[in-house]
Amino acid sequence: MPRWSRNLQRWTAWVAFASSLCWRAGLAVQHIADPDTYLEQTQSLATVDHPRFLQQLALLNQEAARLTSDQLWRLRYSNAWEAMYENDYPKSEALFQDIIRHAGNRALADKASATLLSQLMLTRHYPEAFELADRLAARLPKVADAEVRRSMLLNLSQSLALAGQIDLAVQYARVALTEAASGKSSCYSAASLVAGLSLGHRLKLDSPELQQAIQACTAAKVPVFSTDLQLTVVDLYRLAGQPHKALALLDRIAPSVEADGYAANKLEALVLRAQALAAIGDDDAARKAAQAVVAMQKTGDWPRDAYEVLYRIEKKQGHTAAALDYYEKYVALDKAYLDDVNVRTVAYETVQQHVLLQKLETESLSRQNALLRMRQTLDAKTAETNRLYLALLLMALVSAALWMFRLKRSQLRFKKLSHLDGLTAIFNRQHFMSEVERTLRLLERRAGTACLVFIDLDHFKHINDTYGHAVGDDVLRQVVVASKQHLRPVDLFGRLGGEEFGILLVECTRTQSMVIADRIRLAIEETRVEDDGVVVGVSASAGLSFTDACGHDLQCLCKEADAALYRAKRGGRNRVVAGAEYGCPVEA
Incomplete structure (x- = not known):
């Protein structure tokens, strides 16, 4: 019987070797000048000089009141490691879990997870171990710390070897060996590779991996x-x-x-x-x-x-x-x-x-369950045929329901897109006017007020002719962003065409509407777009109409807002002009 088949768990438990070497020497009370360096040095001694590791760990525990929060978590990791070394597995698992859940240090949590995986395999908590291994494998590509990554790779290799997944175990070990620096990391990685090859009956006396591991561990002492x-x-x-x-x-x-x-x-x-x-x-x-x-x-x-x-x-x-x-x-x-x-x-x-x-998606899972039920029914007595028909019918209904749900979702998405202007992602003219008319009807029922604002960018054709339509499009997008910052969720905002925009301010008085419109005008005036080192600015004119003067008739509001906008343009642009206070003008 191959040696690794007999003793695979010895490699999983290498951190707990030689309990007979553990002795606790007397420790003089002293002061730790640099806790961070001392913590790193202490953990590095764990498997190299365990008696000295115990001395320094005891001193750190004495000085715990002087440590920062992060230093205390790192000390807790060393205490957890020592508990595992002493075979006090309930204590070590509780400490490791506490670090993983509450430390707030991602690298330390990853390191604790990798060590806990080793312990779970050692204590034969296999379901928990393999679930943790699956999470670590998903987490591995995001781990940047070389030491933590190596620990995760080696523990994944060992756990997969125990599960009989030799190819994966060898692959993880080879990755760890490729990424390992010289010294102990190279030794551990090479030894894990030998372990996986041995378990898979792929190791021979002349295997280069075996000689490489012996040389690496001898050189690393x-x-x-x-x-x-x-x-x-x-x-x-x-x-x-x-x-x-x-x-x-x-x-x-x-x-x-x-x-x-x-x-x-x-x-x-x-x-x-x-x-x-x-x-x-x-x-x-x-x-x-x-x-x-x-x-x-x-x-x-x-x-x-x-x-x-x-x-x-x-x-x-x-x-x-x-x-x-x-x-x-x-x-x-x-x-x-x-x-x-x-x-x-x-x-x-x-x-x-x-x-x-x-x-698995719900539809695929339902299909597998239906097929399984069908096989079981066919293997049983023929009297249960009706159950099979019912299962197939349910599967068809679920598939149809899922298909209809996806179709409806797609329709709603396309419908939403059809309501928006393709450049600025606000309402297009048709949908804006439709929503304004619907809102005005609601406001009329409860005697609510509103203000219709028409905004037109000044000399926008000059921008397109001078800088090109791409810059003009950027200007339009930035104008929309600047304007939105002064609008509420209940207000309606749409692009009426070209450089013209419409806004319906809901439940706003004449004074409030003028203030909002002027803020939008100032925000547009401050908008800048840079093109090849040239800064392009723009201004806007606005015309307002009010329901307290024009009523809730959309056509009347549009005529008054348009007339006010014309007066703003004729009056010199970059200004806000309000419509009549007492009603829409009557055409002669």
Whole structure:
């Protein structure tokens, strides 16, 4: 059985290695001069010099009252990491979740999410882990921080490897390796790539990825990873039928295994030694190594493989009772392993299905459900045929309803566009006049007042002739923007044609209307459009008519507003002129 198939979770839990190294030295009370630098330095020591990490973390917690809000969140991340390291998973998860939801620091929240993903996989909370992995994968393209991005890539690689998605796991690891700088980041990325290839049975003794990972971790001085990669080589020797080479390499790295103090590597080395010794026929030494494994740990992958070695030795030597006892223990642990693999696979597929269902359109989902019901009905008794017809009818109705809804929405959109002027996006002349007439009728019923304003831009033809129609169009758009700032939601605004605009001011007195119209005139006068370094300005003349003089008849209001506009033009332009106060003029 491949080594990564036995020990995949060891890579997910690398942050919690060597608990025997954790000691708390006495700490003298001292002052932290630069908390930001001290926080960064402390977290960088977590896996390199854990005793010193604990010292500095304790000092930071003592000085917590002096830290800023952002510094406190970063300290909380280090405390969460340490809780995970100490296997206090409920505490660490609560701290990580608090950071993700409330820190307000996007990079720190991403980093906490990536670390929490590692812990959820380690504690076998697979549905929650794969849901988080899906969110991280969607978030990944937006992450700019190199360290956080690498952490997300590696944890995604590990979680997908656990789900049996080897191609994706390898792809994420390769991206992490491509983006990694030299040093520890290169070591971690290269080691994760080796892990994914090993699980997918794609790793060989001469694989360049394996040699690259060993060189990177040796150069970066990450002993636990270097030793683990050497154990990968040992297992490849064993699988290739070269147990003597496997034993020779185990002897060479034995001091490193002991020096690291990483219990997982010790167990792995013992299991590999037992398997290699059994392969060369040294049953006594193989039995001793296997028994050492089960003495150190009773459950998990290592005892399972140790029990298999013991079973084969006892069976070979004819010790039936002992062989049967070891076989039963091996089968129990192997079943637990296979059950866990199945749980991971089902959890991953369930999460992916859930994501898929969220993205499907209602019509597609209805069709799939109808087809499923149809298959189930056909497989059942013929008496349920009516249910199938009903399901198909419902599907057709839903499809028709959706089609009609989309058609109606399109019609409403086109209708709205048909009411607007294509250049300025305000009412066109036809719709403006129609809305003004409708509003006047409503105001007449409740004795309301209104003012009709006609605005015409002064010398606009000169602008088009001098600067071109493109500049003229820009001027018209800017005039509309400036005018809108002085109008209320109830007022109506439309383009009557060319450079002429109409406004209906609802429920405005004569004085209020004059003030608003003059504000619009001043806003237009201040409007500027720049063309190749030349600033183009424009002014406007306005004529007003009022319902208190002309009544609510649109034709009368238009004639009076037009006449007032003509007087404004004749009087020198760039001014506001009000119509008659006592009624529309009567044509002779």
